[in-house]
Amino acid sequence: MIDTDERAGVAGRTEGRDADEIRCRGLVRIFATDGIEVQALQGLDLGVGRSELVAVVGASGSGKSTLLNILSGMDTPTAGSAVVAGTDLLTMSPRDRVRYQRSTVGFVWQQTSRNLLPYLTAAENVRLPLEISRAGARAGARARRDARVAELLDLLEVSAVAERRPDQMSGGQQQRVAIAVAMAGGPRVLLADEPTGELDEATSVEVLEALRAVNEATGVTTLLVTHDPTVSEHVARTVQIRDGRTSTEVLRRVEVDSDGAQRHVAEEFAVLDRVGRLQLPSDFVEALDLRERVRLALEPDRVEVRPDRTEER
Ligand SMILES: Nc1ncnc2c1ncn2[C@@H]1O[C@H](COP(=O)(O)OP(=O)(O)OP(=O)(O)O)[C@@H](O)[C@H]1O
Numbered sequence: 066m067i068d069t070d071e072r073a074g075v076a077g078r079t080e081g082r083d084a085d086e087i088r089c090r091g092l093v094r095i096f097a098t099d100g101i102e103v104q105a106l107q108g109l110d111l112g113v114g115r116s117e118l119v120a121v122v123g124a125s126g127s128g129k130s131t132l133l134n135i136l137s138g139m140d141t142p143t144a145g146s147a148v149v150a151g152t153d154l155l156t157m158s159p160r161d162r163v164r165y166q167r168s169t170v171g172f173v174w175q176q177t178s179r180n181l182l183p184y185l186t187a188a189e190n191v192r193l194p195l196e197i198s199r200a201g202a203r204a205g206a207r208a209r210r211d212a213r214v215a216e217l218l219d220l221l222e223v224s225a226v227a228e229r230r231p232d233q234m235s236g237g238q239q240q241r242v243a244i245a246v247a248m249a250g251g252p253r254v255l256l257a258d259e260p261t262g263e264l265d266e267a268t269s270v271e272v273l274e275a276l277r278a279v280n281e282a283t284g285v286t287t288l289l290v291t292h293d294p295t296v297s298e299h300v301a302r303t304v305q306i307r308d309g310r311t312s313t314e315v316l317r318r319v320e321v322d323s324d325g326a327q328r329h330v331a332e333e334f335a336v337l338d339r340v341g342r343l344q345l346p347s348d349f350v351e352a353l354d355l356r357e358r359v360r361l362a363l364e365p366d367r368v369e370v371r372p373d374r375t376e377e378r
Pocket residue numbers: 096097098103104105123124125126127128129130131132292
């Protein structure tokens with residue numbers, strides 16, 4: 066839970082630093098169908114550091130899938146910039162795109178059918194990308210590939226179902242095998258789209274913990290998108306998208322008090338973009354009945370936002 070209701074603006078971090086493994090700046094994606102334009106992303110800024118694990122949350126239609134489709138190289142933004150593991154996603158050639166999708170990023174999707182081949186066992190599903198990738202060819206010896214498959218299944222704690230096909234596994238086991246498949250090629254970035262969308266609460270926690278374990282063990286930069294706001298209880302950084310832009314961030318850390326007891330502290334921040342825009346949380350807007358115009362005042366240590374009551378006078 067959020068300990069405090071005070072939401073401080075953080076400048077710069079979400080905007081992305083040059084060293085970030087995922088860096089989106091002013092990302093815009095406009096869809097035009099039947100003469101109607103939808104702005105799915107409206108100048109989104111996001112930076113994810115190397116080896117960081119970040120959850121992006123947002124309501125339906127907020128732009129999560131659009132963002133992930135761009136980061137996975139399946140869609141191209143209308144404007145802005147997106148650089149992932151040194152690859153500029155706006156300028157990459159078709160050949161770069163194939164290489165990017167095969168070796169730079171790994172994906173886990175919500176639907177098992179998109180992650181795993183139904184007629185292969187867990188071990189065969191994990192072995193497949195190794196056999197078709199260059200890394201696998203270099204690794205050469207079959208024994209080394211087998212060792213890699215065993216290592217990944219062990220890391221994801223699914224060794225016991227190695228010889229089972231997807232329909233003989235639970236939903237949580239299927240998603241953990243899917244993470245092993247995504248990690249097989251040794252990607253620098255792991256992208257997960259609603260990886261817990263079809264799972265019950267307990268199994269969702271199990272899959273989130275598996276993603277965290279993989280992130281910690283391998284240092285793969287991990288970004289997952291979900292509509293489930295409770296994900297912030299399991300990851301150190303949660304970024305909220307509202308109307309195609311990042312609006313708030315929840316940062317979670319462990320504090321140890323003088324008696325050695327551990328306490329989880331979560332703080333929510335408003336995101337300030339490069340040109341000074343921030344979105345006020347809707348509950349703040351409603352509480353003070355803020356509409357159209359507000360009054361701003363610069364105090365020595367803060368900026369005040371007050372309702373404009375001019376018309377009431
Ligand atoms: N191919 C498309 N053509 C037209 N509009 C689209 C297309 N893809 C997405 N949109 C629109 O863009 C907006 C953002 O969609 P997106 O799928 O990214 O949201 P989301 O946050 O992933 O939602 P959900 O959780 O429901 O999947 C929505 O208004 C959606 O209708």
